[in-house]
């Protein structure tokens with residue numbers, strides 16, 4: 597791990613904004629390997645040095661994984677000059693980690709998006725070879741019938757001639773269905789419905805790679821992945 601400024605480290609681990617973290621140093625409560633540090637500009641290697649704020653050990657995490665319930669109207673990007681991004685919705689302590697969204701949801705799609713600073717995970721999760729499963733709930737403008745279920749199961753030919761992998765369509769009531777796909781082409785779900793003569797009126801992702809959206813998260817809220825969800829990530833990373 598590269599050296600980093602100690603005020604940035606302290607801020608990242610929940611001790612307030614960088615400015616607030618700086619003030620903590622004046623109190624003489626920050627120690628590095630047992631020595632009091634008052635200079636917030638000092639550089640440390642958080643993987644090697646033991647940093648304490650009072651009696652709280654700063655446990656360095658190389659990679660951070662967060663799930664967010666993306667609201668409508670927010671774009672899946674780290675930064676944008678005009679539009680609000682999913683990263684803008686993170687709190688200050690998470691903004692320091694340079695998280696980015698794993699893949700994209702359309703601006704008007706809601707639901708589960710994973711944010712991380714682990715490029716290796718993102719690469720694997722998005723690799724077309726991995727066939728990572730995504731589950732969506734789509735509202736549509738016409739009733740879905742047996743023929744539609746069969747068409748999804750066979751794979752749908754999109755407007756550009758690409759034939760999708762077999763997908764699962766499970767109608768839920770009259771104008772709603774769960775859709776399970778194992779790839780992530782541009783606007784894929786909307787285009788699959790267009791190809792069978794239906795229009796998506798709203799789309800929400802509920803599962804990504806076996807990780808389910810936490811129903812306690814309201815739109816715009818996020819939380820760290822829990823232990824079970826982290827095991828799913830580790831399994832995905834360990835597979836070839």
Ligand code: URA
Pocket residue numbers: 700701702703705782783784785786787799
């Ligand atoms: N398919 C879509 O059409 N849009 C999304 O945001 C995700 C999948």
